Amino acid sequence: MGWRERKHEETYNEEEINQRLQDELPHWYYEKGWIRRKYKTSGWKSTLMVVNTVGHLAEAAFHHPDLTVSYAFVIVKLVNHAAKGVTNKDFELAHKIEQVVMWQPGKEDGALEGTPDDPRFKYIKYD
Structure with missing residues (x-):
């Protein structure tokens, strides 16, 4: 059964x-029952x-990670506690x-420039 067919x-x-992490989320990894990502x-x-960003998205989705x-x-660590494993959620x-x-809006064609490449404005260390 493919992942799109799962409940x-x-x-x-x-x-x-x-396999799904490798195909879709290459910076995430599986460890001790959780999918994880270090930002x-x-x-x-x-x-x-x-x-705060993760918190907002998790609350909107009503699916809460451990941080x-x-x-x-x-x-960020994700698992579906109710299902006792990793699910589509x-x-x-x-x-x-x-x-x-x-x-990274600066890499898109648009009016938003993105964070300047200057230590005073650094935010995320992009992969």
Whole structure:
């Protein structure tokens, strides 16, 4: 059965998780039952912005990750507690977090320039 055919609460096995991460979310990894991502920041203010962004997206989705927060990084961990494993909900929220946190408007064709390449304005350490 392909992942598009799964019910929202149906869990994936470790091989399926790793394959889907490799195909769709290459900066995420599977460890101890969770899909995870470490976002490196330029310091405490940037870390708080990432935490607030993840918090907003998780609350809007009503699917809540565990976070490890330090001065210059945030680790996001996702698992569906009710289903006791990784489900489509985890992958969908991971995609949305990745899309928003790693957004670089300066690389798009548009009016938004993005954060200047200057240490005073650094925010995320982009991959």
